[in-house]
Structures are given as C-alpha cells and as structure tokens.
Amino acid sequence: MSEDALDALDARLLLLLTDSPRLGVLECARRLGVARGTVQARLDRLTAKGVLGGFPPEVDLAEMGYGLTAFAVLEIAQGKRAGVAQALAAIDEVCEVHATTGQGDLFVRMVARSNADLQRVIDEVVGVPDVQRTSTSIALSTPVPPRVRPLLERTARE
Numbered sequence: 001m002s003e004d005a006l007d008a009l010d011a012r013l014l015l016l017l018t019d020s021p022r023l024g025v026l027e028c029a030r031r032l033g034v035a036r037g038t039v040q041a042r043l044d045r046l047t048a049k050g051v052l053g054g055f056p057p058e059v060d061l062a063e064m065g066y067g068l069t070a071f072a073v074l075e076i077a078q079g080k081r082a083g084v085a086q087a088l089a090a091i092d093e094v095c096e097v098h099a100t101t102g103q104g105d106l107f108v109r110m111v112a113r114s115n116a117d118l119q120r121v122i123d124e125v126v127g128v129p130d131v132q133r134t135s136t137s138i139a140l141s142t143p144v145p146p147r148v149r150p151l152l153e154r155t156a157r158e
Helices: 008-019 025-032 036-048 081-089 115-126 149-157
Strands: 068-076 094-099 106-112 131-138
Touching (some): 008 036, 025 036, 068 081, 068 115, 081 094, 081 106, 115 131
Antiparallel strands (some): 068 106, 068 131, 094 106
C-alpha cells in the first residue's frame, strides 16, 4: 500500500466521524479500541493530506427553500477557465463547478427556489464573460446522493 493510501483504521475512523461528526477524539479512540494519541495523529495526518476537510453540517437545501437542482454544461473560451470559475463562484446558487472533458468545459451544479428563480440563475451564469454556450438539465430526483461510505467500508475491510 502506498504511503498516501488510507488503511483500515483510517477508514474506520472516517466512517465513525461520518456517522457521528460531533464525536471527540477520546470517544473515537474508545470506540475504535486505540489510544487517543493514535486517533489525534490520524486526524492530523488526514487533515494535512487533504483527505479530511472539516466537519460541516449536512444541510438540506430543499428545506432551506432551494428545492430545484439543475446541472449545466458550459462551453467557454479557450484559456479562460480560471476567470470563468471565479465568476461562477461569486454566484451564490452555484454549488459546484467541475472542469471536464468531452462536449463541455465546465459542469456546474446549481440550485434555485423555483423555475423562475432558475431562469434568473441561468441568466447570471450565461452573463459570465467568456461563457459561450450552455446546456442545462433539471434534476427530478437524487436516487444516489453524494457518498463516500462504500469506498470507506471497502477500505476498512481490506
């Protein structure tokens, strides 16, 4: 296993924190059957490597009033990705932006309060300098939400 790879204890620790993000280091150590210092060292290493980015709460955007999720594929002017990404980050309803291969250059996840609000958000996105073309799809449901658990469980078993 490479030095950068997670081991079974790392995966078990991350699973524990995924299920109970408010657990303290001492309780994690007790539940995992290892020393407190071991847990702290693992957390420090996982944070330093960028594997563990923090413990944000799970926020339901629909319950916040943003019940509409849409995805847009953007074609942009060559060499303008950084500027376009910066402008997209300034639009509050833009939740994620991924640089991609294939037909488009950027894949954008955005939310809105209604169809009319989505039109406003799309107009903002289209108004970003160097965005040349967009294709937007509305998500009807999320049968598989964002997840890491299966990968952590596999690593914990290995």
